[in-house]
Amino acid sequence: MKILGICGSPRPNKISGTYMLLNLILKSSGCEHELISLSSLKFSGCTACMRCVKDNVCKINDDFTPLREKILDADAYLIGSPNYFSGLTSLMHCFLERWYQFRHQGASLVWGKLAVAAGVGGFGAVPVTEQIEKFMAYSFIKTVDKISMNGNPSCFYCGYGKNCPVGIPALTGVECPDQIPDILANPKVREEAVRVGKDFGALLAKGYNRELTAIEMQEFLMTKLKDV
Numbered sequence: 001m002k003i004l005g006i007c008g009s010p011r012p013n014k015i016s017g018t019y020m021l022l023n024l025i026l027k028s029s030g031c032e033h034e035l036i037s038l039s040s041l042k043f044s045g046c047t048a049c050m051r052c053v054k055d056n057v058c059k060i061n062d063d064f065t066p067l068r069e070k071i072l073d074a075d076a077y078l079i080g081s082p083n084y085f086s087g088l089t090s091l092m093h094c095f096l097e098r099w100y101q102f103r104h105q106g107a108s109l110v111w112g113k114l115a116v117a118a119g120v121g122g123f124g125a126v127p128v129t130e131q132i133e134k135f136m137a138y139s140f141i142k143t144v145d146k147i148s149m150n151g152n153p154s155c156f157y158c159g160y161g162k163n164c165p166v167g168i169p170a171l172t173g174v175e176c177p178d179q180i181p182d183i184l185a186n187p188k189v190r191e192e193a194v195r196v197g198k199d200f201g202a203l204l205a206k207g208y209n210r211e212l213t214a215i216e217m218q219e220f221l222m223t224k225l226k227d228v
Helices: 017-029 067-073 090-102 126-138 168-172 187-206 210-226
Strands: 002-007 032-037 076-082 114-121 142-150
Touching: 002 017, 002 067, 017 032, 017 076, 017 114, 017 142, 017 187, 032 067, 067 090, 076 090, 076 126, 076 187, 090 126, 114 126, 114 187, 126 142, 126 210, 142 187, 142 210
Parallel strands: 002 032, 002 076, 076 114, 114 142
Antiparallel strands: none
């Protein structure tokens, strides 16, 4: 079983809390895996041109194009994004918009696969994991776990955090650290990341029925859409 990890943080991997979290989850899974950072890629969101309807292949030629086969080849997905204004980063949103190409005329290219949603934010990232789960549901992919971890507010290292009247330190009383904390230095974060990875790997090793999972997710999505 192969897990494809996608990091939607625009920051360099070495300082991205999201990338560090995803990397630890993948390593803990015991599965074959690949982690791709969207920060170095140039691509747009869906343009609603509808040219993918006939063959389920997006006709926009950019850095997303080579990712298509990786998405199809993977057995499961780990999708992660930092929390930007209570939602996904534009990178991740554009990336997931392009999955529209997989849903036409009964195509089952990704239907019934499994995913884990991960989010990192200064005060958690539940809105991020919920949005990822929704995107996955549109492709009839089942999100089997969600992990939302506290990261480092930008006010900690913007250079003005200690004196800014509307920054996190002024609003919460939390002092800026002398250097950006390593998210994985927090034992609770490491423990939860390892747990999620091990559980995901065990579930994939056990095996599951993609057809039945796809049917389950179709029913789930129809129920959600009735509430819209």
